[in-house]
Amino acid sequence: MHTDLVAALDIGGTKIAGALVDGHGRILLRAQRATPAQEDGDTVMGAVEDVIRELTVSPHWGRVRAVGIGSAGPVDAVTGSVSPVNIPGWREYPLVERVRAATGGLPVELIGDGVAITAAEHWQGAARGHDNALCMVVSTGVGGGLVLGGRLHPGPTGNAGHIGHISVDLDGDPCPCGSRGCVERIASGPNIARRALEGGWRPGPDGDTSAAAVAAAARLGDPVAVASFERAAQALAAGIAATATLVEIDIAVIGGGVGKAGDVLFTPLRKALAQYATLSFVQRLTVAPALMGTDAGLVGAAAAAITKKTNETAAGV
Amino acid sequence: MHTDLVAALDIGGTKIAGALVDGHGRILLRAQRATPAQEDGDTVMGAVEDVIRELTVSPHWGRVRAVGIGSAGPVDAVTGSVSPVNIPGWREYPLVERVRAATGGLPVELIGDGVAITAAEHWQGAARGHDNALCMVVSTGVGGGLVLGGRLHPGPTGNAGHIGHISVDLDGDPCPCGSRGCVERIASGPNIARRALEGGWRPGPDGDTSAAAVAAAARLGDPVAVASFERAAQALAAGIAATATLVEIDIAVIGGGVGKAGDVLFTPLRKALAQYATLSFVQRLTVAPALMGTDAGLVGAAAAAITKKTNETAAGV
Structure with missing residues (x-):
């Protein structure tokens, strides 16, 4: 059975991880890059786009319905921007807009990394x-x-x-x-x-x-x-x-x-x-x-995307 | 037009206040007793029942659909009991059950007094x-x-x-x-x-x-x-x-x-x-x-009862 998937991004000062995740929190595909944390903002975004590209070429990509991002903070879910303390090139960086563009216009949910870990521990931990x-x-x-x-x-x-x-x-x-x-x-x-x-x-x-x-x-x-x-x-x-x-x-x-x-x-x-x-x-x-391991950020970002998608479907959006 | 009303109780260590409140937060009738705070629990409850009795004899009583209680804490909304620090005769006292009995079986919503003040300031303050x-x-x-x-x-x-x-x-x-x-x-x-x-x-x-x-x-x-x-x-x-x-x-x-x-x-x-x-x-x-005066506790207890009633109606309860 081919169920819906979400794409998850876990963005920190050390690494940028991505995954395709199913509705049970199982990771079907992973991608990862080191964060060029001291470079300019577009170079950091280039690493995010590299991760996304590895996911989009997967035969599973057609089943992806939404993207969840857990990012080092502070984040601003209202404007869709991030200003991670340890990525100085990103200040009020329009991450949501850029990720939406890189994923063909999918809905994107942004949360802080602490919130993402919490979503994962609540879902499966x-x-x-x-x-x-x-x-x-x-x-x-x-x-x-x-x-x-x-x-x-x-x-x-x-x-x-x-x-x-x-x-x-x-x-x-x-x-x-x-x-x-x-x-x-x-x-x-x-x-x-x-x-x-x-x-x-x-x-x-x-x-x-x-x-x-x-x-x-x-x-x-x-x-x-x-x-x-x-x-x-x-x-x-x-x-x-x-x-x-x-x-x-x-x-x-x-x-x-x-x-x-x-x-x-x-x-x-x-x-x-x-x-x-x-x-x-x-x-x-x-x-x-905690029970979740190093995948907590990815699984939590996926959970946030799934919850958002479910709520919007329920609300008829 | 005769709209629905709620009864509100504001219970503290000094006084027990009651009121009939309409959907706009207007107080139609008041009743009040000093709290016999150092007496046994049933004596304290007797004062609450006196307040309720003054409300139930009103010609408006037939329009009352629910009761909201804001009480000195700690309260326990799960069990419907209260243990106010400054009313020693009440320890895990089954206030909700007693108030329900005294009001002919109306639905009763219990919150702490701080929560009640908050409901009032959010509604009208x-x-x-x-x-x-x-x-x-x-x-x-x-x-x-x-x-x-x-x-x-x-x-x-x-x-x-x-x-x-x-x-x-x-x-x-x-x-x-x-x-x-x-x-x-x-x-x-x-x-x-x-x-x-x-x-x-x-x-x-x-x-x-x-x-x-x-x-x-x-x-x-x-x-x-x-x-x-x-x-x-x-x-x-x-x-x-x-x-x-x-x-x-x-x-x-x-x-x-x-x-x-x-x-x-x-x-x-x-x-x-x-x-x-x-x-x-x-x-x-x-x-x-704060903008609400001494009626904040009553207005807030009323707000909690109205919200509860609305939610239960929406959920088909």
């Missing part, structure tokens, strides 16, 4: 079956997205769920975003590593000073490494509790490199969550590691 | 025309509610928008809720007054140590009073910015006694908001004083 969920990526940065009332909540511009840049320490350290004490400033991988080094932790002979190396040290009982993860867990807990108190979520899913730290992160996180999530309606809140 | 808004009450406590995508977002249990108990200072002072550094712990009226007194501010000959007296002193330039409002504004700004960053709101409406402080609050609030709301998609965020 750790948030499946949860009508109200926060999904996070904790790695170099801290991103996220929300499911509310059973549906993805991208917000009007496609950026909702940006938990990395809420302040949980209003007098805290300045964050590159311009604010202070943001969750990302305390809980991201580089900040976990920085804090461990400042506290006197030293890497092993391999010189690895990543958060993963700090996690390994914490698992062996190094008190400074443990404390750095505990501080990250405290900031994540305050942010997750704030989200639950504001919009009533019942699960927070944590992916990304730091999310893979396991008990070193999740044990202090669950403890801190009990301290910050105090009101009766948030006490059942749980945290869980 | 400062959030009118805004599809994504946070409405707050800053007074003895700090409460709130959310409008997302053009609709009230009470959350599954009716408590969403509880901005008073998100932590913006994760190492901050303990809050009675059990957490630390909550917005309410810094920005509520009593905390504004406490901080001013601790800083050396002294009341006038009338001995008034309320936040309103601190606001009056701040308007006259008292630096300690000014600083206490600036600190409250900073906490409110961090909380509002967090909300906008999480769910993309474009306006925050502030009511309650502290909201009436005027420029003493709003000038430092707007300044602090620019410092905490940094991402591109939240920079257009504005703050505005």
